[in-house]
Structures are given as structure tokens and as C-alpha cells.
Amino acid sequence: MSIVVNNLTKKFGTQRAVDNISFEVKTGEILGFLGPNGAGKTTTMKIITCYMAQNDGDVKVNDLSILEHQDEIKKQIGYLPENNPLYNDMPVLEYLSFVAELQNVPKDKISNRIAEMVNLCGLDIEKHKKIGELSKGYKQRVGLAQAMIHDPAILILDEPTSGLDPNQIVEIRKLIKDLGKQKTVILSTHILPEVEATCDRILIINNGKIVADGTADLLRKRAQGQEVLRVQIAKPELRDKVFEALQSLDTVALVDFDNENNSSFIVNSKDNASSREDIFHMCVENKWVLTEMTPLETKLEDIFRDLTTTN
Amino acid sequence: MKSSWVIAKRELRSFFDSLVAYILLVVFLGISGFFTWLFGSDVFFIGQATLQPFFSIAYFTLFFFIPALTMRMIAEEKRSGTLELLLTKPVSDWNVVMGKFLAALLLIIIAIALTLPYYITIWSLGPIDHGAVWCGYFGLILMSMTYISIGLFASSITNNQIVAFLLALFIGVFLLIIFDVLSGNFTGLIGQLLDYLSLSTHFDSISRGVIDLRDVLYFLSITVFGLVLAETSLTKRNITD
Numbered sequence: 339m340s341i342v343v344n345n346l347t348k349k350f351g352t353q354r355a356v357d358n359i360s361f362e363v364k365t366g367e368i369l370g371f372l373g374p375n376g377a378g379k380t381t382t383m384k385i386i387t388c389y390m391a392q393n394d395g396d397v398k399v400n401d402l403s404i405l406e407h408q409d410e411i412k413k414q415i416g417y418l419p420e421n422n423p424l425y426n427d428m429p430v431l432e433y434l435s436f437v438a439e440l441q442n443v444p445k446d447k448i449s450n451r452i453a454e455m456v457n458l459c460g461l462d463i464e465k466h467k468k469i470g471e472l473s474k475g476y477k478q479r480v481g482l483a484q485a486m487i488h489d490p491a492i493l494i495l496d497e498p499t500s501g502l503d504p505n506q507i508v509e510i511r512k513l514i515k516d517l518g519k520q521k522t523v524i525l526s527t528h529i530l531p532e533v534e535a536t537c538d539r540i541l542i543i544n545n546g547k548i549v550a551d552g553t554a555d556l557l558r559k560r561a562q563g564q565e566v567l568r569v570q571i572a573k574p575e576l577r578d579k580v581f582e583a584l585q586s587l588d589t590v591a592l593v594d595f596d597n598e599n600n601s602s603f604i605v606n607s608k609d610n611a612s613s614r615e616d617i618f619h620m621c622v623e624n625k626w627v628l629t630e631m632t633p634l635e636t637k638l639e640d641i642f643r644d645l646t647t648t649n
Numbered sequence: 650m651k652s653s654w655v656i657a658k659r660e661l662r663s664f665f666d667s668l669v670a671y672i673l674l675v676v677f678l679g680i681s682g683f684f685t686w687l688f689g690s691d692v693f694f695i696g697q698a699t700l701q702p703f704f705s706i707a708y709f710t711l712f713f714f715i716p717a718l719t720m721r722m723i724a725e726e727k728r729s730g731t732l733e734l735l736l737t738k739p740v741s742d743w744n745v746v747m748g749k750f751l752a753a754l755l756l757i758i759i760a761i762a763l764t765l766p767y768y769i770t771i772w773s774l775g776p777i778d779h780g781a782v783w784c785g786y787f788g789l790i791l792m793s794m795t796y797i798s799i800g801l802f803a804s805s806i807t808n809n810q811i812v813a814f815l816l817a818l819f820i821g822v823f824l825l826i827i828f829d830v831l832s833g834n835f836t837g838l839i840g841q842l843l844d845y846l847s848l849s850t851h852f853d854s855i856s857r858g859v860i861d862l863r864d865v866l867y868f869l870s871i872t873v874f875g876l877v878l879a880e881t882s883l884t885k886r887n888i889t890d
Binding site for chain 1: 651652655656659662663666667729730731733734735736737738739740741886887888
């Protein structure tokens, strides 16, 4: 099941919550939706799930437009809305069977599906309680279970791990990764390591516009452009000598002293080149002891901040 | 239609789970029983085997009970966000409104059906006009449908239950009392119009045992009108300028 979003625009009054965005999600892809609060993530998800109508543009799910084939599309989608709204006065099992019936799961398969979901989401101990009596983490699991009960081809999850404890987060991420092998998944989150851990592709949106689209590695490379290394050599008294030697290497663009550590240097390589081998050979020649050489990665946080604050 | 029924079943179950249903049934039977048998112009006071006192008291109790029943049905779903969950399933806005309508109507029918022992008791006391009784029950159900659809409409335009309750009562007061009073003050076309709009005129003639197609049409058209308005106010979220 592929999702194609074409020039989607949604206005609230004069504010453009989603401003002419286009992207595509292929079958078996996990797309991470990132963006600051109010960027338009939830609005986009609400449009894809046919809850809200767009002002302009179109979304096609498996070549069916949401303008015409709402019912068929809704059947293919499992949706976990923001804040995970649930009927608090219903017991977990009763609620799951209600959702299964609404999703047209055949009568004879309902109890099987429910058992499977209870198992998958770890709801076994709590399954007879009322939803209102559950802790936030368990409610979140119920939300996930109801989204997956009809085995949809597409999962749209708005902040799926909010409120879970670290162990549960790892479990849910693993679950999403496993599901993502056969299903198309779109998930939104504020937690950046989560996107890296689970998503094949990242889409960063800000003020209703897409500002970045690609894998985590791709985004990193684009933001950084060049290799940055931290190099440490054993004897601090050689500082100036090492500095000059490093600066004279062909592949090195710029050398700087590390502010945090006296005997370390920050070495920027030239574009599209790696200076690691050169540095190693230089140390061997001069019989300097190389105690550290670490490539410094730009963190996803930095990329995110760059992209969402500059414009 | 199937989705409406699934939603109706859930609503009905939640009435019985949350004591709402039991309180409604007990209070409804209590009040209508009290005024039918014990107090005011009750059966023994009139000295006739008739259910007329019951119908006129049920007419007023339902006027208060139905808005209390419907006030939370859509408003609460809007407030808590479960409406979004519901409408992103293969369920249309109309299914949701219909489901809620059916659930409320079924509960009211249960409440009214539980008063059948009154009928049987009175029947054993003396000769009773069976036609008038069944017409009265039929009229009560028609009137309940009208109130439920008004209540659902009120509930659909706000996410505050109290506002929904008061609004439904407000609309109800017009249909029940104000049009009736005003129609006495006007003559000619306006008087006739107000008289036609007044719910009590139509209910009275049905509960006397006269089923006129115009009366039935009156109740049904208000019901449909209310439901369509409720659906429209749900669909409003999709309006783009």
C-alpha cells in the first residue's frame, strides 16, 4: 500500500497549517514525521485518515483518492490519534471487540484477533479492567491494539510511544519495526532518537512545509558536508608541533584546538575526502602515540534545530 | 446500517454499565406510577379505566429525561476526542448519529414497555379503550423520537454537556408550551401555523386515539430534521472555504 500526498494544503482561517506539501510513502517503509509543535504533523495525519478535509491537493492511498473512496481507504488504515482518546468506561476486551466489529472483522475471527492483539501489546494482565483504570502506558497499548486489530496495510501513529516507560518504548519500537516489514507506517514523534531507531526515512516539517526528506544518514551528510575528527596525541608538550603537522596534510582543511581537552584537536577534512589515513601515517612517521581519533557526527538534534529555526 | 447498530449496542451497554439506565427507569416508573395511581388527577380520582393520566405525566417526564440522556452522547465524544477515533473507522457521520439515536430510542422504548403492567392492571379494573391506549403508546414513542433527535442536535453543536442539556430543553419548551400558548393569542394564518408547530396539539389528538397522518408526519419530519442537522454539524469540520 503506497501513500502519495500531492500539493496538500489545509488552512485554518488565514493560517496555513499545511502548506502545499507533497511526499510519497512506499509499501514496507516506515516514515518518521518530525517537526516542532504546530508544524502540521497531526493535521496531515488527520487528512490522510479522512477525518478532516483538505483545502487543496489530494492524497492517494493505493491509487484511490481520499476525495472519493473514503470508506475503502478507512478500512486499510489503522490510526492511533494524538492523546490516544478511548472510552474510559469500557473494559479492554469489550472495547477491542467493539472496534473489530466496526472494522468489519468477520465474526468468527474477532476473538482470535483480540487474543493476538492482547498478546502482541502485552495486555494480558489488564484485559478485564476498565480502560479508565489503566495506567497511561497500558492505555497507549490499548490504543495501539485497536489500531492494529483489523490487520491494516497502513498504520498511522501519532506519537505512539508517549507515556510509555523505557522498556515499553523499546518493545513498541521493535514492534513497529517488525510491522514495518509488511506494512506502510507513518509515525510522528518529538523524540529524535526514536526516529533514528525505527524509521527508514525522515520527513521534517516546519510551518506546514517540508524542510527535509531522507534517511538519517543522508540528512546528516547534507547538514555536515565534511568529515570532522577529534584527534588526541599522548604528549601535550608537542601541541604546537602536532598542530602544524596536521595543518600541512593535503586532505586537511582546518585544524582547531579542542576547548575541552588540551591535547586534543578538532580536524576538519576537505570536502569529499577523508584525512584519517594521513593522520595515522603522520603519527607513525613521527613516532607520536595516537590515543584518540573519533569521527564527530552532527547530532540529529542539531540538524533538526537548524532546519526548523532558520526559516 | 451495520455500523449504526454496532454503535447503538455500545451506547446501550454503556447506559446500563453507568447506572444511567437504571436511574432513568426507576425514576420514570416512580414518577409516572405516583401520578397515575396515587396523586393529583389519578385513575381513582377520575373514576374511569383510562391511561390518560399516565400519558400526560409521561409526556412531561420524558421532556426532562430525554435531554439528560442525549446530552452526553455526542458532546462527550467531541470533548474526549473519541469521535475522531470513531470517524476514522469505516463509519460515516450519519452512522454515528443513527447509532446514538437508536440507542436512546431503545432505552426509552424499554422504559415505556415497563409500564405495560399499568395497562393490564387498569384493564382488570374496568372497561378500557384499547385503541386509545395503543395510540397513546404510539404517540409517546413518536414524541420520544422527536425529543431524541432534538437532543442529539443540541449535543452535536457543543462539547459541553450542560449546554447541550439546556439547549435541548429550550427547544423543547418552544414545541411543548410556547407555540401552544402563542397560538391562542393569534388568529388566522399565524395562529394556525403556531398551532401546527405545537407538539402538544399533535400529541393530544394521538393519545385520544385518533391517528392522523398529518400528526405522524409532523413527528417524523421533526425527527429527520433534527438528525440531519446533527449530522450536518458533525460534517461541518469538513467545510473548507
